[in-house]
Amino acid sequence: MPSHTLDGDVYVTPLYLAGSTTVGDPAMQPLLDHGCMAHSDELANVYVSSPDQHVRLGFLPEVTDNTLWKVAAHSDPFGPPDWLATFDSNTPTELVTAFTSALATTYAKDPDAALTGPGRPAEEGFRPLEDAGWKRGSWQLTTLFTAPDEIAGLTYRGGVLDRHAELRGDQDRWLLWGGRDGFSSRWYATFTSSVPVDLIAATTARLADPAPVLRYEIEVPKRNRGAAQIRPVSPPVPTPLDVRRAAAARARSHVGHLVRRAPAASATTGSPSAVPPTRLAHRRRAAAARS
Structure with a gap:
């Protein structure tokens, strides 16, 4: 079990x-x-x-x-x-x-x-x-x-x-x-x-x-x-992999910001993919639904 x-x-x-x-x-x-x-x-x-x-x-x-x-x-x-x-x-x-x-x-x-x-x-x-x-x-x-x-x-x-x-x-x-x-x-x-x-x-x-x-x-x-x-529960100490992932996410966010602000952007230009909700956000929504 x-x-x-x-x-x-x-x-x-x-x-x-x-x-x-x-x-x-x-x-x-x-x-x-x-x-x-x-x-x-x-x-x-x-x-x-x-x-x-x-x-x-x-x-x-x-x-x-x-x-x-x-x-x-x-x-x-x-x-x-x-x-x-x-x-x-x-x-x-x-x-x-x-x-x-x-x-x-x-x-x-x-x-x-x-x-x-x-x-x-x-x-x-x-x-x-x-x-x-x-x-x-x-x-x-x-x-x-x-x-x-x-x-x-x-x-x-x-x-x-x-x-x-x-x-x-x-x-x-x-x-x-x-x-x-x-x-x-x-x-x-x-x-x-x-x-x-x-x-x-x-x-x-x-x-x-x-x-x-x-x-x-x-x-x-x-x-x-x-x-x-x-x-609050203290967040865990990030691992080197967590740091690299966070840096990559910030870079993607920065590129997306520039694309959205560029005046010559095409109407067909897609925005960066949204980061999926975290497990914590999902649990909070579930807790809110239960209440």
Whole structure:
């Protein structure tokens, strides 16, 4: 299987302000690398499942409820899921990839460990945020974590929750969020009670990671740009061949300029061939179309 990585023309930090790339390949690839299979429907939604049908992922760009990702585990392939994780359409792709990478690794080592309940205390899911200096609070049975800039957070609801209400989305055991308030800028991710805590810890560790991520500038939500740190990707150092090609291109451009200005130029004289669009320009146009 090929490796799918993200690219872009700017670096963005923190991750939770970067927005989604809307590209599903990086987050699906860990499961595909571990033997899961994928198929799509006529609407371009993609479904990934383990050979035994116990682990399933849906990448759902054509679903209208704004949930782009659903990941579930089924001890009974024909029954309701034992647990469910969801990521909406604005969630940074790297967070979904962190979750699916941990899931794929766990499932490859011990399929039962991916299906069973937490097994570890909820504190292990909080620890990456606490270690990164996020502010901790509480309200009744609810534990709260807030990023230093207060533009991302985690809510963990204690006590007894109704399993069916969790699966319907009426109650949230774990809720992650980030971004300025607004439809296109704020994202939400949820985990039901039985999601293994090590998968949540992998996600919160990526959330707290200060390393910048790649985006095309147009992909960064407008409301988040003022609070995010954004810097251009430095162009690579040109090789001698690049220098020679650039000099040749300038020479062609200079000749074309003289031809266009010459008063005796024939009406049949052609202008120099246009330089084809770069891959970067193509990607920017594609990103603009997606937005």
